[in-house]
Amino acid sequence: MSRASRKLEHLKYAIETGQTGVQGFENVHFVHQALPEVALSQTSIATSIGGLQLSSPIIINAMTGGAYETVKINQHLAALANELNLVMAVGSQMSAIKNKEYRSTYQIVRGNNPKGIIFANLGADATPEQANEAIEMIEADGIQIHINVIQELTMPEGDRDFTGILDRLQAIKESVKIPFIVKEVGFGMSKEVVFQLVKRGIKIIDVGGRGGTNFALIENKRRLDPYPFFNDWGIHTATSILEATTVNKTEIIATGGIQNSLHIAKAIGLGANAVGMSGMILRKLVNEGFKQTLGYVNQLHHEIKLIMTSLGAVELLDLQKKPMVILGETKDWCELRGIP
Numbered sequence: 001m002s003r004a005s006r007k008l009e010h011l012k013y014a015i016e017t018g019q020t021g022v023q024g025f026e027n028v029h030f031v032h033q034a035l036p037e038v039a040l041s042q043t044s045i046a047t048s049i050g051g052l053q054l055s056s057p058i059i060i061n062a063m064t065g066g067a068y069e070t071v072k073i074n075q076h077l078a079a080l081a082n083e084l085n086l087v088m089a090v091g092s093q094m095s096a097i098k099n100k101e102y103r104s105t106y107q108i109v110r111g112n113n114p115k116g117i118i119f120a121n122l123g124a125d126a127t128p129e130q131a132n133e134a135i136e137m138i139e140a141d142g143i144q145i146h147i148n149v150i151q152e153l154t155m156p157e158g159d160r161d162f163t164g165i166l167d168r169l170q171a172i173k174e175s176v177k178i179p180f181i182v183k184e185v186g187f188g189m190s191k192e193v194v195f196q197l198v199k200r201g202i203k204i205i206d207v208g209g210r211g212g213t214n215f216a217l218i219e220n221k222r223r224l225d226p227y228p229f230f231n232d233w234g235i236h237t238a239t240s241i242l243e244a245t246t247v248n249k250t251e252i253i254a255t256g257g258i259q260n261s262l263h264i265a266k267a268i269g270l271g272a273n274a275v276g277m278s279g280m281i282l283r284k285l286v287n288e289g290f291k292q293t294l295g296y297v298n299q300l301h302h303e304i305k306l307i308m309t310s311l312g313a314v315e316l317l318d319l320q321k322k323p324m325v326i327l328g329e330t331k332d333w334c335e336l337r338g339i340p
């Protein structure tokens with residue numbers, strides 16, 4: 001199967017399959033503060049990643065490009081990012097590196113958002129030269145490299161050799177001049193992996209946890225002989241943020257099943273600087289249209305400010321100083337894993 005057909009199948013099945021919606025945030029609670037001493041008008045949802053100043057914590061995370069049928073989606077996502085001043089990551093650009101005719105399916109994103117912050121995206125098989133080509137292709141402000149072992153193993157045509165990834169990540173990191181992010185695609189990052197990345201100088205981690213778009217389910221739909229044991233694999237997003245915060249010097253992006261303003265506030269409260277959203281925004285866009293999606297994100301921004309006001313947080317990252325309680329499976333996990 002060609003890369004372009006695979007990308008279309010991913011879109012189709014991601015929309016169809018939806019998100020499991022159990023990311024661990026159901027076990028995480030802010031403690032109500034009856035005297036917040038803050039006015040809504042004082043609150044700011046600005047944040048930063050790798051020195052880039054973001055006016056919103058919401059990143060439209062990597063999805064697509066690389067097939068002509070994806071142009072309209074990328075065009076709309078870019079227009080959304082442009083209108084709302086959101087960071088946007090493009091989908092894996094390897095298809096355009098291998099075949100120059102697909103470059104325009106990614107460049108449309110820069111075309112529709114000339115001044116915005118855009119992240120390039122490649123897999124961990126990329127070379128430093130390819131990474132720099134991907135950056136140049138869309139004049140990227142940051143680059144994500146995705147690691148997706150479970151997806152590859154479940155994918156009929158996927159990789160089977162995962163040796164040398166850390167060395168390649170470090171080589172790419174050292175060759176690029178813009179913020180460098182390593183991301184999972186929905187199975188989460190453990191503290192051991194985050195520690196290994198930080199030791200190699202890689203500090204911006206998108207934990208890409210379990211509970212949202214599930215690439216085991218998606219790839220299993222593409223298999224004649226499914227691997228059901230991978231369907232429930234991985235570290236939930238909330239838990240993965242907690243795993244990552246045990247390692248010093250990280251900047252965390254929380255992706256994986258982020259659907260509403262409370263998920264965003266809880267992710268930030270647990271230690272993330274920003275959140276990534278893919279499946280939810282894709283489904284809104286395809287099922288409800290551009291205007292509805294715009295309204296949805298605007299509403300998220302407003303609601304995050306309401307939550308901050310209720311807790312007495314003026315700046316977004318002040319949420320990290322507010323008391324939180326962690327219960328249930330997430331608490332048990334943290335105890336067993338020695339996460340304070």
Ligand code: FNR
Pocket residue numbers: 010011014019061062063064090091092121144145146183184185186208211212213255256257258276277278279280282
């Ligand atoms: C993705 N994702 C993804 N990630 C990546 O790094 N490169 C890619 O090319 C893609 N492609 C892709 C296609 C589609 C259709 C979807 C829905 C997702 C993964 C994405 O960035 C994100 O990590 C996961 O989808 C989990 O977030 P959500 O969907 O639960 O918000």
